[in-house]
Amino acid sequence: MDFFRQVMVIAAKDLRAELRTKEAINGSLAFSLVILLLFSFAFDPTGDTTREISGGLLWIVFAFAGTLILNRSFARELPNDCLDALIAAPISGAALFLGKAIANYLLLLAMELVSLPIFGIFYNVRWTQRFPELLLVLLLGTWALTVLGTMTSALTVNIRLREVMLPVLVYPMMVPPMMAAMILTTDLLNGNPLGPGNMLWVRVLVGFDVVFTILGVTLIDTVLVG
């Protein structure tokens, strides 16, 4: 019980701090809209090709814009040495990691849910036709990005080039879940349901989420304290 309370305290603190400054969420949203706009000039929105690559396009936007939120996760603790106070507090590293991951997850989902309708308009994609299944893919894919990004944010918090290092480390490791999310999203945006043909990719997403959540929870103490 204490553990979940600690997780929620950390998540609430991060969300409250972010909603006061809106640094990460505003930057991320603006970035996502700019990429969507620029890509819409590059592709013919009515073309079949666009619909074929729609899932990839969407997840590239989410991954690029999402790193702006993830970069802030542990960097937020640097001013005034707040990370020291969190490490000194009698909470487990796992609670700290999960609290931060939940806050990041909610911020990423907010950015994605705002970007999705705009994506639909710019690219003439009917994203609502299989929305419940699309939401499931969004939830699974975003958690993969979140756990990996939160862990990497902790790993890079004390280095000067963390804004560069986070995407450099996260994107290669994100290949399996990104591939799964892209294929599933493309299928769903084209009206194909989840079924035996693409269930393997759902399993990839779930597996990645489970494995990297366990890794994050287990390794965070070593990452932060050594």
Added chain:
Amino acid sequence: MNAVAVDGVWKFYGDYPALRDIRLEAAAGTCLALIGRNGAGKTTLLRILAGFSRPGRGQVRICGTAPRGTVTRRRIGFIGHGISVYEELSAIENLMLFARLYGLREPRKAATEWLERTGLDRVAGGLVREFSRGMRQRLAVARAFIHDPSVLLLDEPFTALDDRAIAVLQRLLREALAEGKTIVMSTHQLREALELSTHVALLNRGQVAFSGPRTPEMVADPGFLYARYGEG
């Protein structure tokens, strides 16, 4: 049992030994002042005591247990170089956050009480980013004391404090000592520290050059230890 026990601690940054075979003890109800020039290893030692970093060799015990244990962390109050409070949160939100993290039963009550004790009750709802430096420092003191720690680790606590914050901190530290708590503080403000301390340890290039009870001549001449055991 000593409240703080450092036994043969070494710490390496690469090949460079920042701490070399440090052996120190502090009993409950005593105040150990760690003094030494910049780079002597005071902050490194305090960070190891607080559990922020692990020693390369040797071991540290706080009230008989390792510093990273959850129970031990409840016993430690730490003030470092930074104030460790969030600019985007108000004073009371900051204190309630740490009260919750330390598992206090009534976070709001504890936060309100400490805001009063540090003279910040009238700005309880104000955001920290709007505070003066002195107010931030007092809030940092409240944050470190809110969970009633039995061991206080203070890294240059008097640096950059205004008169009021120094007075608040000295009063709280005297009260803590009277209650039997243990204080380990590093400092360059020798006069303030020596007035308060019961024991002194002088670090020189990562080694303990002197360790022992504070004597009246140290208070009369704060440079005495440096002249006798330091680099001059």
